[in-house]
Ligand SMILES: [Zn+2]
């Protein structure tokens with residue numbers, strides 16, 4: 123059974139009451155160098171003749187040139203949109219890149235092909251959505267779980283906003299390209315997966331505390347993907363073919379779950395809010411950006427300690443000033459404490475991150491203690507979504523009678 127079929131069939135038997143959107147992707151293929159021919163055959167099968175290949179300088183070299191050569195030799199016309207880096211040397215999904223891609227996509231284009239990592243996909247996702255032209259994903263690194271989802275985090279006037287766009291119609295990648303990608307990208311992909319440890323716990327609690335939509339199948343699929351990464355830790359650390367395949371497959375599944383549920387709750391909780399807060403600070407200061415998954419992994423590790431301390435606080439006569447919240451809290455307190463109590467220790471999380479070569483602390487990321495404290499007090503206000511971070515900031519000591 124293909125990925126798409128197995129995820130689809132898992133949701134078919136779910137009776138949680140949430141809407142399970144159909145996955146409109148036609149094909150997902152992680153393979154050896156035969157993948158280029160498979161992609162060309164797919165494009166022809168769809169009746170597409172004109173493509174725009176969107177790359178950056180390094181992904182053009184790692185896979186773009188080969189994609190171009192094989193598509194052209196199959197009689198498919200290819201025009202190139204080479205996204206230029208910003209003054210930090212990074213490709214950013216900002217107004218400049220978005221407009222560049224829109225301008226470099228001729229009217230009669232049949233399909234866009236994104237060859238790159240997460241940011242490059244966000245640029246193409248936006249252009250594809252705006253122009254009503256489908257796109258094909260060609261990840262060049264196992265770096266993030268957004269390849270197969272519809273949300274595009276974009277930088278507009280210096281602020282990061284996630285815009286709902288569309289998912290690719292297919293995903294192809296060459297395992298050799300993933301192996302040759304810079305090692306910190308796979309470490310970031312692993313960090314994004316490790317973040318599911320806290321996002322899944324937060325999602326569970328959001329159902330009890332705020333009645334947020336919860337789908338046990340979505341939670342199970344995301345959890346299985348995470349556990350698969352943890353059981354292949356050695357291979358991922360060695361960046362073997364098996365390890366990178368497992369990692370990318372897990373990231374793809376996490377993206378597909380978001381696509382089916384049409385929200386990112388399974389994959390994004392308090393750790394993503396902290397990461398987002400740090401990112402906003404870097405943007406404000408015009409500092410170079412850090413890899414998404416690197417921040418998420420570190421944030422998730424430190425939240426496990428904070429959430430365990432939250433249980434201790436919960437045991438000291440705390441309550442919510444809002445009576446509705448307070449009654450929900452009284453009702454579910456035991457389950458909340460159990461959920462956060464079962465999280466792995468921060469040290470264990472750091473060991474996993476270190477094993478794959480990612481940063482493990484805010485110091486390694488270059489985030490100051492001050493910014494961390496600020497984020498711990500403010501990041502829960504970024505989104506109207508229930509998390510342990512929100513809980514920590516809203517629980518008050520019961521006033522003495
Ligand atoms: Zn993420």
Ligand SMILES: [Zn+2]
Pocket residue numbers: 136137138139140142336337338339340
């Ligand atoms: Zn469900």
